[in-house]
Amino acid sequence: MDVAAFIGSPPMNLIEGELEEGTLSVGAYRLALPEPPAHPPGPVTIGIRPGHIALADEGMAASLYLSENLG
Secondary structure (H helix, E strand, C coil), X not given: CHHHHHCCCCCCEEEEEEEECCXXXXXXXXXXXXXXXXXXXXXXXXXXXXXXXXXXXXXXXXXCCCCCCCC
């Protein structure tokens, strides 16, 4: 997990969540998973690269703290 936070450019965002029966919960947001996870139910840390995040009309609420133009 520590390696995922600093390897790559830009670094990965790490978010604490909870796996339940076919669902990933992050705070009040719940996401139905398309297939059963290989990880048993319980706490998980998910990693998301900034390039895979998109703005949408609905979805998980988030705040942008820093935007850096890398070229």
